Amino acid sequence: MTEDRPSDWESRLLAQGIAPERIAAAKAAAGQMAAALDGVAFDPSDPIAPERFLRILAAREEN
Amino acid sequence: MSARPTLGASLEEAAASLRAGEITSEDLTAATVDGLEGLGRRLNALVSCHRDEALKAASLCDEARDAGGNLPPLHGIPLAHKDLYLRAGWAVAAGSRLLEGVAAEETAEVCRRLDKAGALDCGRLNTVEFGLGTTGHNEITGPVHNPWNPDFITGGSSSGSAAAVAAGLVPAALGSDTGGSVRLPAAACGLVGLKPTFGLVGRSGVLPLAHSLDTVGPLTRSVRDCALMLQAIAGPDAEDPACQERPVPDYLAAIEEGAAGLRIGVPRSYMDGAVDDDVSSAFQTAESARASLKLAARDVTVEGIEMSNRVTTLLIAVEGSAVHSRWLETRAWDYGSQTLSRLMSGLFVPAEAYVRALEYRQRFLRQTLEGVFREVDVLLTPMWPFRLPTIAESDLGDNPDFSAMVMASGHFSRPFNLLGLPAITLPCGRCSRGLPIGFQLVARPFEEALLLRTARAFEKALDLPDDRPGLSVWRQAA
Numbered sequence: 001m002t003e004d005r006p007s008d009w010e011s012r013l014l015a016q017g018i019a020p021e022r023i024a025a026a027k028a029a030a031g032q033m034a035a036a037l038d039g040v041a042f043d044p045s046d047p048i049a050p051e052r053f054l055r056i057l058a059a060r061e062e063n
Numbered sequence: 064m065s066a067r068p069t070l071g072a073s074l075e076e077a078a079a080s081l082r083a084g085e086i087t088s089e090d091l092t093a094a095t096v097d098g099l100e101g102l103g104r105r106l107n108a109l110v111s112c113h114r115d116e117a118l119k120a121a122s123l124c125d126e127a128r129d130a131g132g133n134l135p136p137l138h139g140i141p142l143a144h145k146d147l148y149l150r151a152g153w154a155v156a157a158g159s160r161l162l163e164g165v166a167a168e169e170t171a172e173v174c175r176r177l178d179k180a181g182a183l184d185c186g187r188l189n190t191v192e193f194g195l196g197t198t199g200h201n202e203i204t205g206p207v208h209n210p211w212n213p214d215f216i217t218g219g220s221s222s223g224s225a226a227a228v229a230a231g232l233v234p235a236a237l238g239s240d241t242g243g244s245v246r247l248p249a250a251a252c253g254l255v256g257l258k259p260t261f262g263l264v265g266r267s268g269v270l271p272l273a274h275s276l277d278t279v280g281p282l283t284r285s286v287r288d289c290a291l292m293l294q295a296i297a298g299p300d301a302e303d304p305a306c307q308e309r310p311v312p313d314y315l316a317a318i319e320e321g322a323a324g325l326r327i328g329v330p331r332s333y334m335d336g337a338v339d340d341d342v343s344s345a346f347q348t349a350e351s352a353r354a355s356l357k358l359a360a361r362d363v364t365v366e367g368i369e370m371s372n373r374v375t376t377l378l379i380a381v382e383g384s385a386v387h388s389r390w391l392e393t394r395a396w397d398y399g400s401q402t403l404s405r406l407m408s409g410l411f412v413p414a415e416a417y418v419r420a421l422e423y424r425q426r427f428l429r430q431t432l433e434g435v436f437r438e439v440d441v442l443l444t445p446m447w448p449f450r451l452p453t454i455a456e457s458d459l460g461d462n463p464d465f466s467a468m469v470m471a472s473g474h475f476s477r478p479f480n481l482l483g484l485p486a487i488t489l490p491c492g493r494c495s496r497g498l499p500i501g502f503q504l505v506a507r508p509f510e511e512a513l514l515l516r517t518a519r520a521f522e523k524a525l526d527l528p529d530d531r532p533g534l535s536v537w538r539q540a541a
Contacts, residue, residue, distance in 0.1 A: 009391075009410040016395045018407075026407035029466060033380065033408065034416035036373040040423045053275075053421075054262055056428050057483050057508040058307055 070098050071231030071531065074140065074288040081139045084128065088139030088183070092121035095141040096185055098232040103188075106208045108226035110146045111154065112186040117141060120183045137295060138181030144237040145224050146187040147194055147270040148174055157270045158190045158201045160397040161390055171268030172300040173237060173279050180295035185233070188223030192402045194239055194272045195383060196220050197247050197472040198457045202399035206454045209252060210532035211498050214453045218251035218472075220244040221282060225252040228282050229532055235283045235292050241272045242375055243476025245280040246488040250446040250501025253490045253532070255289045255518070256282045258476075260508045261483030262307045264293075265300020273382035274305075275421075276375065276480045286489060286519040290314040293511060312512050322356055322520035325513075328363035328439030337474050341450040345492035345500035352491070352524035353443060360443070363435050367427040368478050372470060374420045375477040377409075381417045384409030401465055428482050432507065441517050442505040448474045450494035475503055485511050487518045491525060 006012045013023050072080065080086045096114045103109035124139035149155050149167035156162040174184060189207050191199060199207050199219035207222035209215040210230040217225045221238025225248035228236050238245040240258040249256025257280045264279040271277055281292035294314050300306040329350075338346065353360055384391065384406045391410065395403060435442070448471060459465035479486040485508070488501040504521070506514040 009407075012392050013395060013407065016393075018395055018403075022404065023407065025463070026404060027411045029404070029408035030380070030411035030413075033373060033377040034412055036370050036377070037416050037419045037423060040419045053425055053428065053483070054305060054307070056425065056432070057260065057262060058309070 070094055072234060073285055074137070074234040074283060074291050075285075077140050077234055078137060081128065082134060088121040088124040088128075088141075089118060091139070092117050092141040092183060092185065095233060099143060099186060099227065102230055103227055103232050106210060106213075106226045106230060107205050108188050108207050108223040108230070108232070109143075110156070110158075110187040110189055110204070110223065112143075113153065113184070117183050117185040124181065124183070135179065135181035136291060137177065139183065140181070140234065141183045141185045142177065142233050142235055143186045143188050143227060144174070144184070145221050145239060146190045147239055148187070148237060149268040149270070150174055150184060153187070155187060155270065157194070158192045158204050159399075159402075160203055161394060167268075169268050172265040172302065173296045174268065176296050176298070182295070188227050188236060190223060191220035191244075192399050193270065193383070193387075194220040194241060194244055195379070195402050195405055197243055197469050198452075199248065200401065200454075200458060202401065206458075208454070209451070209498065211253065212496075214455070215451050215496075215498055216251065216454050216457055218248035218447070218451070221248050224282050225249055225254060225256075228252070228254055228284060231531060235281050235288055237296070238280055238282050239269060239272075240278045240280050240480065241276045242379055242480050243473050245282060246446055246476050246486060246501075246503065247472060249282045250488045250490070251451050251499065253499030253501075254282050254284055255286050255487065255489045256280065257289050257293060257487045257511075258479065258485065259293065259297065259511060260485045262305050263485075263509060263511065264296050265298070265303040265306040267300050267302030271386055273379045274386075275382060276378060278480070286487075286515060286522045287315065287318060289487070289518075290318055290515045293515070297511075309509070314512050314515055317512065318516050318519045320516055322358055322517045325358055325441055325517060326439040327353055327358050327360040328435055328442045329360055330365050330368065330442065330444060331362045332364055333368050334445065337448045338445050339449045341494040342445050342448060342500060345494070346445045346502055348525065349443065349491040349502040349521065352521050355524050356520055361439065363439060363442070365435050365442075365478070366430050367423070370423070371427060371478040371481045372473055374423055375473070375481045376470060377412055377416065377420050378424075378481070380405055380409030381412050382409070400460060405466075424481050431482055436507050440506065440513065444475045444503045444505070446475055446488045446501040446503045447472060450496065450500070451498040479505050484508060485514050487514055489518055489522055490527060492527075
């Protein structure tokens with residue numbers, strides 16, 4: 001990494017000449033996707049781990 | 064001297080003819096590479112054809128057959144696969160400028176498994192850039208034409224695989240399915256397409272899109288061929304940590320035993336208002352087949368399914384942007400505009416939203432297995448929710464309508480990527496414009512044998528005419 005590497009994605013994309021309005025559209029799309037999860041609360045008693053998903057798939061007799 | 068092989072035979076027919084010495088692998092492979100380089104190129108299905116390599120391998124297959132002894136199940140059958148499957152020494156570009164001319168250093172585990180099963184690898188078939196898209200559009204390589212009518216899309220992202228199999232150029236091809244990319248093009252081209260359970264088929268050597276969703280699956284012209292392909296590719300992969308160590312059943316052993324006694328669930332509330340008249344009418348044909356099989360059906364509510372499409376979109380965007388972060392930082396302009404827009408959106412999703420998406424998936428899976436799949440054995444749904452658009456109608460660039468179309472097209476495919484469940488599509492009719500329409504069956508994790516047996520029962524009950532695309536129509540328009 002060089003010292004003049006922009007610190008955030010917006011700057012990195014702008015530095016390559018990507019139009020600000022395209023970046024704004026990407027941000028809006030990201031916001032819409034994230035908003036879909038507004039009703040989903042993080043439950044610390046049900047920790048997420050990729051292997052847990054695999055275990056549910058593999059051992060459905062547990063269910 | 065063998066008979067001149069006719070392209071368009073099924074995988075089973077080709078295997079039987081080769082084994083019986085009615086045709087030679089060399090003749091069949093010559094016809095296949097001619098077809099790929101001719102019609103395959105005109106359909107824009109073909110990316111690369113390795114004629115000399117394939118013919119040399121075919122000659123060795125013929126020698127082995129002449130020498131006698133046991134032959135592997137796909138001995139001497141020429142295939143070609145989506146341009147995401149690495150083979151050492153071959154340029155595999157994923158439909159992108161970013162990998163143009165880069166030779167692979169390894170061979171995908173599934174290609175090694177197909178080699179072991181005796182199949183020949185003739186080349187690579189077009190894909191939506193990095194597998195990111197459901198319509199089949201690729202600004203870099205151009206659209207693939209649907210063999211049923213060249214004005215229409217093939218669907219994507221395994222667009223070349225679908226076109227090549229539907230046109231009879233190869234009997235089967237591998238695609239990959241992250242949000243519907245095997246099933247949607249298979250349905251659009253009148254084929255059978257299988258997305259196996261996440262973790263059944265290894266993905267090492269397959270260019271990734273979203274690691275928690277990517278699956279490898281075949282496109283074929285029959286359910287039995289689909290079972291043959293799955294038999295060859297399923298099993299552990301030491302280089303893919305998500306791929307599970309478990310015995311692979313014989314998928315053909317009970318495939319003709321029918322579906323009697325199975326309970327079918329139809330998520331009607333999820334279908335309400337989501338499907339157009341053409342799809343609704345074709346789905347009735349699938350329902351009639353179910354009735355003729357005397358399979359009990361009930362309406363089911365899959366709790367949480369309404370938001371699953373959007374959550375899958377989020378996971379694909381975030382995981383895809385992580386895979387592509389180095390290039391996004393330095394070569395953003397080399398991406399097609401749709402690909403760049405979707406990958407960029409992943410860069411701006413808050414990390415906590417990604418974590419909550421994973422949490423949601425875990426709960427969604429648990430409640431689906433504990434709920435719906437206690438009541439039923441197989442889910443029956445449409446595949447595409449709307450009749451197939453033309454290439455022109457769906458060529459939306461990166462304007463906001465394209466995201467809406469991607470989202471809408473994945474209405475019935477993406478929930479089952481998120482759940483990791485096995486899902487298969489097979490044809491059930493045609494739309495008012497003459498293009499194929501498919502439906503989908505979904506089963507519990509690792510119940511591919513049951514799923515294939517059910518699909519085979521539907522296939523027999525539907526008894527659709529064995530018609531093929533009118534390629535003369537394509538030639539007239541070409």
